[in-house]
Amino acid sequence: MTALAPPEQLRRADEGAAADLPRPVPWVAFAAAALPLIVAAAAIVVRRPVIYWAGDRALTELGVRAAAHGHQLLGIGGRFGWRHPGPLWLQLLVPLYELTAHAAWSLSVGAIAIHIAMIAIAVAVATRAAGPRAAAVLAAAVAVYLRATGLLYWTNLWAGYAMTWPLLALLVVAALGSSGARELWAFPAVALLGTLLVQTDVSTAVVVLATGVAAVALRVVRAARAARVSGSPRSGAQRVRVRTAAAVLAVLVVGAWVPPLVQQATHNPGNITLLVRFARSGAGGHPLRVATASVGAALSVLPLGARWVLHPGVEAHLGAGPWWAVAVVVAAVCASGAAAVVGWRRQRTFAADLAFLTAVGIVAAVVSMSRVDGPINFYLLMWATILPVTGVTAAVLVFLPETRSAGRDVAALVALAVAVIVGLVTTGLHGTEHDWDRQASRDVAAQTALVVRALGPSVHGRVLVHVVTSDTWPDGAGVAVQLQRRGARIEVDPGWVFLFGDEFAPGRAPANAEVWFARPHEAPALVGIPRIADAGRVDGVDVYTRRD
Numbered sequence: 435m436t437a438l439a440p441p442e443q444l445r446r447a448d449e450g451a452a453a454d455l456p457r458p459v460p461w462v463a464f465a466a467a468a469l470p471l472i473v474a475a476a477a478i479v480v481r482r483p484v485i486y487w488a489g490d491r492a493l494t495e496l497g498v499r500a501a502a503h504g505h506q507l508l509g510i511g512g513r514f515g516w517r518h519p520g521p522l523w524l525q526l527l528v529p530l531y532e533l534t535a536h537a538a539w540s541l542s543v544g545a546i547a548i549h550i551a552m553i554a555i556a557v558a559v560a561t562r563a564a565g566p567r568a569a570a571v572l573a574a575a576v577a578v579y580l581r582a583t584g585l586l587y588w589t590n591l592w593a594g595y596a597m598t599w600p601l602l603a604l605l606v607v608a609a610l611g612s613s614g615a616r617e618l619w620a621f622p623a624v625a626l627l628g629t630l631l632v633q634t635d636v637s638t639a640v641v642v643l644a645t646g647v648a649a650v651a652l653r654v655v656r657a658a659r660a661a662r663v664s665g666s667p668r669s670g671a672q673r674v675r676v677r678t679a680a681a682v683l684a685v686l687v688v689g690a691w692v693p694p695l696v697q698q699a700t701h702n703p704g705n706i707t708l709l710v711r712f713a714r715s716g717a718g719g720h721p722l723r724v725a726t727a728s729v730g731a732a733l734s735v736l737p738l739g740a741r742w743v744l745h746p747g748v749e750a751h752l753g754a755g756p757w758w759a760v761a762v763v764v765a766a767v768c769a770s771g772a773a774a775v776v777g778w779r780r781q782r783t784f785a786a787d788l789a790f791l792t793a794v795g796i797v798a799a800v801v802s803m804s805r806v807d808g809p810i811n812f813y814l815l816m817w818a819t820i821l822p823v824t825g826v827t828a829a830v831l832v833f834l835p836e837t838r839s840a841g842r843d844v845a846a847l848v849a850l851a852v853a854v855i856v857g858l859v860t861t862g863l864h865g866t867e868h869d870w871d872r873q874a875s876r877d878v879a880a881q882t883a884l885v886v887r888a889l890g891p892s893v894h895g896r897v898l899v900h901v902v903t904s905d906t907w908p909d910g911a912g913v914a915v916q917l918q919r920r921g922a923r924i925e926v927d928p929g930w931v932f933l934f935g936d937e938f939a940p941g942r943a944p945a946n947a948e949v950w951f952a953r954p955h956e957a958p959a960l961v962g963i964p965r966i967a968d969a970g971r972v973d974g975v976d977v978y979t980r981r982d
Contacts, residue, residue: 459566459850463573464557466853468550470580473865474589475546478539485538485870486878489908491591492915493934495541497524498531499918500937507697508705509633510593511933514807516708520633520694523548523596536919542591542868549588552599556606559620563610563784564831567846571830572606573853575736575823581860582739587816590869594813597638598820600630605795605824608645609788612652619676622683624649629690631817636709637806638817641798648794652787701936723755725804729796730759732818733766736826744819748812763800767793770825777832785831792825877973878912884969884977885913885949886920892981894921895946901930902952902960909975910951914938917949950978 465472487495493510500506501524509518527544534540553576560568580588587595604627611620628642698704703711720728731743731752742751752759770793777786799818803810830849837843886893899914901907907930914924914934925940950960953975960966960978969977 457566459846460557460561460569463566463569463850463853464554466850466857467557467573467576467580468553469857470585470860470865471546471550471553471588473861474585474867475543475550477866478543478546478589478868481539481868482537483539483868483870484875485542486875486882486912487538487541487591487915488871488874488878488912490593491541491870492878492908492911494524494527494591494593495538495915496911496918496924496934496938497521498527498541499536499915500935501525502528502532505937506935507693508935509635511935513933514712515932516712517705517932517935518593518634518636519705519709520629520690522630522690523593523634526630542589542870545591545596546589548596549599552603555603559603559606559610560784560827562617563606563614564782567834567837567843567849568784568827568831570846570850570853571834572823572827574849574856575827575830576602577853577856577860579736579820579823581856582736583744583819584740585860585864585867586869587740587744589867592813593634595816596634597631597817600627600634601638601641601795601817602820602823603627604631604642605645605788605791608649608791609784609828612649612656612787612791613783616676619679619683621650621653622680622687625687626683626690629687633690633694635817637802637814640802640805641795641817644794644798644801645791648791649787652790697936720804720806720810721755722800722804723760724752724810725806726763726800727752727755727757727759728803728810728815729799729818730762730766732799732815733762733796733822734759735819736822743815744812746812748815749809752810763796766822766825767796769829770796773825773829773832777828780832782832785828788824789828789832792821792828795821795824873973874908874912877909877975878916880972881909881913881951881975881977882916884972885917885979888967888969888979889947889949889981892947893917896923896925896941896943898925898927898940898945898948899930900927900948900950902950902956906951906953906975907933909972910949913949913951913977947979947981950976952976952978 490510497506497510501521506521506524509520509523511517526548527541530540530544530547531537556576557569557572560572604624607620607627608624610617611624614620624646628646631638631642694706698706728748731748735741735743742748770789773789774786774793777783777789796818799821803814806814834845837845889897897917899910901910910926910930911934914926918924924938925945926934926938928940931939950966952960954971957976961968963980966978966980969979971977
């Protein structure tokens with residue numbers, strides 16, 4: 435089988451599919467694909483909006499502030515009592531946050547910069563694997579995807595939107611690693627990208643593990659075949675570069691897992707133990723048909739757009755699992771599998787492997803959705819929406835005709851033109867969008883003013899935050915960030931430490947001041963607390979304070 439042909443032979447076949455393209459093509463391809471995001475980030479820098487984060491975004495800022503001091507050992511907390519495995523995404527947001535003197539808007543720019551970096555990695559690796567043609571085709575697919583989704587998700591500071599683009603980079607790098615004999619550095623890179631995904635959201639563990647194992651399996655089979663076939667010799671300098679890159683990436687992977695392991699060793703039970711218990715409990719879950727339909731709906735985002743799929747209440751639309759959505763999954767898996775087989779036969783191994791890994795990713799997405807505890811919310815489907823990008827890219831690279839050395843690669847130039855035109859259109863329609871909750875920001879600003887006025891100098895000491903009514907925690911988190919900015923040492927009720935983090939656990943000594951957030955119906959239970967004062971009400975949330 436040609437799928438088992440020597441890696442060097444397959445690599446040459448991939449590179450030969452993209453002849454006679456100008457050298458700047460990969461750069462133009464990246465710029466076209468990422469243009470809407472670049473313009474959106476630049477617009478935020480120019481505007482520099484004053485933002486008071488609330489809810490999950492406030493927790494993100496608290497996490498970034500802790501990461502800047504080396505105190506953040508885990509990721510964002512969740513409603514099940516455990517936290518996502520690690521702080522890598524938060525750590526990546528630190529540099530720009532520090533460079534801008536802790537400007538809240540810089541976190542949005544940092545999140546967008548990560549998206550852009552992942553696109554750059556994908557385009558660069560595609561170019562290395564299969565030449566400028568692959569870069570152009572991938573850029574066109576990314577541009578169309580951004581046109582379908584718009585920019586609201588990608589300019590929003592939320593970890594729930596942070597997994598999509600790293601998965602794109604992971605799949606492309608994994609395909610390079612499985613198809614290139616000289617690209618063993620790609621596997622530590624896959625491990626690092628997988629670490630970013632899993633630490634940001636543990637629900638991506640299935641797709642990371644499945645695609646990683648599949649890529650390694652392909653590489654092992656080819657390596658066994660190559661051992662019996664002579665290949666191109668590798669120079670000593672090349673071996674040194676490969677080994678150095680692999681070693682550096684491996685060190686980064688190990689370093690990224692040190693904080694979670696430290697937390698596990700210093701807490702009883704540790705977060706890893708809680709995650710394992712949750713996974714073994716078998717809580718929740720959805721029928722195979724519903725899980726498959728949810729993934730089919732996610733795959734339909736390209737080219738049909740976000741529609742109801744990427745909005746709250748998606749499960750209500752799914753019902754028992756519409757057959758059209760199930761059919762989308764079946765068709766996508768079959769099409770990707772067929773593209774892989776044809777690609778292997780045509781010795782276009784990178785494209786074939788990318789198609790195969792896409793099929794594996796789709797199956798892994800169905801497995802992940804079948805294990806969801808609670809409703810299948812739209813943000814759980816976000817990372818699955820990128821799979822058609824790799825699937826379409828792989829299929830186009832497989833089925834495009836060969837280019838004669840004496841002529842231009844017209845198909846690649848057309849793909850590049852599509853990327854440029856669609857990128858410009860998307861930029862014109864959405865380029866200055868920035869999704870943040872302005873009403874919540876105004877509420878937190880007003881609540882912070884009430885608390886600062888009521889607490890006086892005590893605002894600079896240890897402040898214990900009480901979340902009385904559960905749906906007021908976003909307000910509590912937002913005010914906690916602002917008080918911490920003013921020098922306060924924030925603590926929270928023991929029942930809310932799982933969400934805020936271990937750093938915010940109450941100490942043994944009494945706090946200098948306390949703040950309560952509650953709905954009006956909680957007032958009778960609060961007015962009897964000694965020395966408590968009603969600071970005021972903002973948008974239906976009562977704020978109470980007490981100080982020494």
